Amino acid sequence: VQEDKQKIEGFLKTQDVSVPVLMDQEGEVAMKFNVTAIPETVIIGKDGEVKKVFVGASPQTYEQIRDEVESAKKEEAP
Numbered sequence: 001v002q003e004d005k006q007k008i009e010g011f012l013k014t015q016d017v018s019v020p021v022l023m024d025q026e027g028e029v030a031m032k033f034n035v036t037a038i039p040e041t042v043i044i045g046k047d048g049e050v051k052k053v054f055v056g057a058s059p060q061t062y063e064q065i066r067d068e069v070e071s072a073k074k075e076e077a078p
Helices: 005-015 028-032 061-074
Strands: 040-044 050-055
Touching: 040 061, 050 061
Parallel strands: none
Antiparallel strands: 040 050
């Protein structure tokens, strides 16, 4: 959110991140979706609805996110 594109791209390369990353240079998307912290992970189902929001991170976050994604993947699309 509101970070320099080159700075973010450099960080992603050093961390070997290969997932799409939203660049919200003006902060408009964060405001629209009421993002209150970084990191904030939003799981969106096949129906386009928000299924779960994770604010911050803990040692259990990775497993919780994985479980929510798997659950969302199993749901029927409209």
